[in-house]
Amino acid sequence: MSSTRQRDDRRAAWWFLIPALAGFAVFYGYPAVRGAWYSVTDYTLLNTPSFVGAENYTTLVNDGKFWYSLLVTGWYVILNIGSQTVLALGVAALMHRLTRSVVLRATLLLPWLVPNVTVALLWMWLLDTNLGFVNHLLTAIGLDTVGFLTDATWAMPSIAAINTWAYTGYTALLLYAGMLQIPQYLYEGASIDGAGEWRMFRSITLPLLRPVLALVLVVSLIGSFQIFDTIAVTTQGDPASATRALYYFIYEQAFTYFKMGYAAAAAVFLTLILGVLTAIQMRLLRASRSDLA
Amino acid sequence: MRTGRILGWAVLAVIVVATVFPFWWMVRTALTPAGDLFTDNAGLLPQNPTLINFARVLGLTSEAEARAAGGSGAHIDFARYILNSAIYCTLIAGFQTLFCAMAGYAFARLRFPGRDLVFAVLISALMVPPIFTLLPNFVLVKDLGLMNTMAGMVAPTILMTPFAVFFLRQFFLSLPRDVEEAAILDGNGPWGIFWRIALPMSRGPLITIGLTTIVWAWKDFLWPLLVGRGEDNRLVTVALGVFLQQSPNTQPDWTGLMAASTLSVLPVLVLLVLMGKRLVQSLNFTGSK
Structure with missing residues (x-):
């Protein structure tokens, strides 16, 4: 009966959509336009913004600090995503072949559930130059203490390691969920043929996990580019700008120097980078669906 | 071996x-x-x-x-800050899940002109990193006089996030249609079907979105740091940052x-x-x- 008549739920639909559409218009759509407008003005939070054309963008392109923050962000992303992905892949593969324990999975998830601020404080204490546990260990085995978060060479690797600690379990569980989709008989067959675990990992797990792995990688990359909390708590961009990542750079421009227009221009730049990554993510999301359905 | x-x-x-x-x-x-x-x-x-x-x-x-x-x-009073964080998480997770379920259901099941276009526009917000909208949203909350209020803190996320709408729409699309058709024959309108059929059938995904939202809200730092530093509504994460500086x-x-x-x-x-x-x-x- 209902299928013969073309339904039109126009009136009902608006009631369903009013809260979400209002939220979108006020806190996504309007600010997106406003942010783009700021980026071509001299807005400082205190003045009435006036149009300055591409000035913020030309300043940005010639700002060594901006390029340095981009470099620092890239260094962080490489260290963090590299270590985190390899570790998570290892942990997921081990769990996949050894156990289905929910308790183990919940334990590995714990660091992800804790606020980044707490994680940062906790590791700031463990890595403290004088009293930190890690430096106690180093002295105990006869090494010199290291200023993990105060030495310009060590600061960014330390922050990358902290976030690798916080996100490896979570990433491993995502990969593990992907591995559970791989048919078990493939492993049984390979085992009968005398293949070892390493061989099975390389020729069964890795190739069949590829869509999921690619998706997880892009999602982690997007998150990694937006590193902020850990830096804001531990180093505030120091020592010697070694940890002034792009997100922190934008935050400082806007809320320390009140250069809202300039910050908005830098944010446009970050949006472009992340936009490309998100577009790739959307494609992969579709691809991974059809592969594993 | x-x-x-x-x-x-x-x-x-x-x-x-x-x-x-x-x-x-x-x-x-x-x-x-x-x-x-x-x-x-x-x-x-x-x-x-x-x-x-x-x-x-x-x-x-x-x-x-x-x-x-x-x-x-x-x-310092961390009992207070934890309570604030709990209120913040509950408000956001509860309302956002409900509103996004409503929107997701409309996009999956109701028929109205412009549906796919509106959905595409909503989802395009996934491409915009939070910091981009954060700057103008800060100005907006300040202009509205909502600094250091719970209302200002929850405002940007309590009504919707593009991801929750996307996720719940995907789920509603996968629900079997025959139950709904039967409910229509019984004289139910869209609201009746949504409340009596669709929502009870989606307990799993709703809990998933609710839980994920609680976890993210508990971890929130930058936004509440900007608009909620005041003692009255200070969240745990912000309080930890302030405590370190003190x-x-x-x-x-x-x-x-x-x-x-x-x-x-x-x-x-x-x-x-x-x-x-x-x-x-x-x-x-x-x-x-």
Whole structure:
């Protein structure tokens, strides 16, 4: 009966959509336009913004600090995503072949559930130059203490390691969920043929996990580019700008120097980078669906 | 093969220890008197365990007592901040899940002109990084006079997030249609079907989105730092940051900070114990935030 008549739920639909559409218009759509407008003005939070054309963008392109923050962000992303992905892949593969324990999975998830601020404080204490546990260990085995978060060479690797600690379990569980989709008989067959675990990992797990792995990688990359909390708590961009990542750079421009227009221009730049990554993510999301359905 | 399995378990054991030990050290430091930090730093348990650090971060000691125990003497009350965070999480998770379910259902099931276009515009917001909208949203909340209010803090996320709408629409699309057709024949309108049929059938995905939202809201830092630094509505994460900056000497107040950090982990631990299985199972592809 209902299928013969073309339904039109126009009136009902608006009631369903009013809260979400209002939220979108006020806190996504309007600010997106406003942010783009700021980026071509001299807005400082205190003045009435006036149009300055591409000035913020030309300043940005010639700002060594901006390029340095981009470099620092890239260094962080490489260290963090590299270590985190390899570790998570290892942990997921081990769990996949050894156990289905929910308790183990919940334990590995714990660091992800804790606020980044707490994680940062906790590791700031463990890595403290004088009293930190890690430096106690180093002295105990006869090494010199290291200023993990105060030495310009060590600061960014330390922050990358902290976030690798916080996100490896979570990433491993995502990969593990992907591995559970791989048919078990493939492993049984390979085992009968005398293949070892390493061989099975390389020729069964890795190739069949590829869509999921690619998706997880892009999602982690997007998150990694937006590193902020850990830096804001531990180093505030120091020592010697070694940890002034792009997100922190934008935050400082806007809320320390009140250069809202300039910050908005830098944010446009970050949006472009992340936009490309998100577009790739959307494609992969579709691809991974059809592969594993 | 057997040695391989033993080796594998050994590696997993190392990972588990590396995951859990830092938390243990946090609790251990929280139980140590501040004066002992230089001498008592090797054993797994403190030599003179004390609860004074918890007492002072909960605001249960006098200013003089707090100062004597290594604090700055500034007013702190983590019970209050945890309550604020709990209110923040509950408001956002509850309303956002409901509103996004409504929107997701409309996009999946109702027929109206422009549906796919509106959905595409909504989803395009996934491409915009939070910092881009954060700057103007800060100005907006300031102009509306909502600084340091719970309303200003929850405003940007309480009505919708593009991801939740997307996720719940995907789920509603997969619901079998025949139950709904039967409900239409029984004289139900769209509201009746949504409340009586669709929502009860989607308990799993709704809990998934709700839980994920709670976790993210609990971790929120930058936005509440910008609009909610005031004492009245300060969240746990912001309070931890403020507490670190209040440290009395050059050396941070580690025992107090670790006591406060422990308190910030406790609610999460309760959530993990109560909902661990659900949480672990929900990690398929919901985590793409």
